[in-house]
Amino acid sequence: AQSVAQPEDQVNVAEGNPLTVKCTYSVSGNPYLFWYVQYPNRGLQFLLKYITGDNLVKGSYGFEAEFNKSQTSFHLKKPSALVSDSALYFCAVRDSSGSARQLTFGSGTQLTVLP
Amino acid sequence: EADIYQTPRYLVIGTGKKITLECSQTMGHDKMYWYQQDPGMELHLIHYSYGVNSTEKGDLSSESTVSRIRTEHFPLTLESARPSHTSQYLCASSDPGDARELFFGEGSRLTVL
Numbered sequence: 001a002q003s004v005a006q007p008e009d010q011v012n013v014a015e016g017n018p019l020t021v022k023c024t025y026s027v028s029g030n031p032y033l034f035w036y037v038q039y040p041n042r043g044l045q046f047l048l049k050y051i052t053g054d055n056l057v058k059g060s061y062g063f064e065a066e067f068n069k070s071q072t073s074f075h076l077k078k079p080s081a082l083v084s085d086s087a088l089y090f091c092a093v094r095d096s097s098g099s100a101r102q103l104t105f106g107s108g109t110q111l112t113v114l115p
Numbered sequence: 116e117a118d119i120y121q122t123p124r125y126l127v128i129g130t131g132k133k134i135t136l137e138c139s140q141t142m143g144h145d146k147m148y149w150y151q152q153d154p155g156m157e158l159h160l161i162h163y164s165y166g167v168n169s170t171e172k173g174d175l176s177s178e179s180t181v182s183r184i185r186t187e188h189f190p191l192t193l194e195s196a197r198p199s200h201t202s203q204y205l206c207a208s209s210d211p212g213d214a215r216e217l218f219f220g221e222g223s224r225l226t227v228l
Contacts, residue, residue: 032213032214034216036217036219038156041221041222041224042221042222043119043121043205043207043220043221043222044158044205044207044217044219045219046216046217046218049214049216051214090158094213094214096213096214098213101163101171102148102160102163102173102174103160105157105158107155107156107157108156108158110156
């Protein structure tokens, strides 16, 4: 079975400060990992994904994520937060072994960037 | 911008009415999905399709039904709406393959009175 956890419901950060949104996962094989962002009253937008290779993945809007196999984590990061980054962020995982039919999404983390 | 469209964006309807939420994509994607997003914002997969004439139920049991007669079109129907169906419904599509990202529509927010 595959699962993903986002341990923080809410993250607050001051504008200009670095931000981190945490994600941990559990799979039986190797993971495919994704981050999505959802702005109010909108659908989800794809930010970045890890399939294989370099553990540091760069994505849209200056976001990046680091895959850590030993800690089974895929935390989303940005060096300098903007107020416009305030949104709901979802981590998702798919087991590459094919044991799961579809993606599993985390419960989401509300990021608020304070001016 | 992803080319996937949902209508209506907002719908308020009375109990017992039949509703259809439309979803269309112009990307030629074989795979399409319906997610239900509850007030706590968690996403639950309720239906998916691998292609024309293929539909499967997702992880969350739903009284809704779907059809896939054309590649680009994946409507969701509730025969008799109830207040418990009040939710945000998100449609998505993707290319085949486990590592492909999903493209989401803007969502349909349904309120059943």
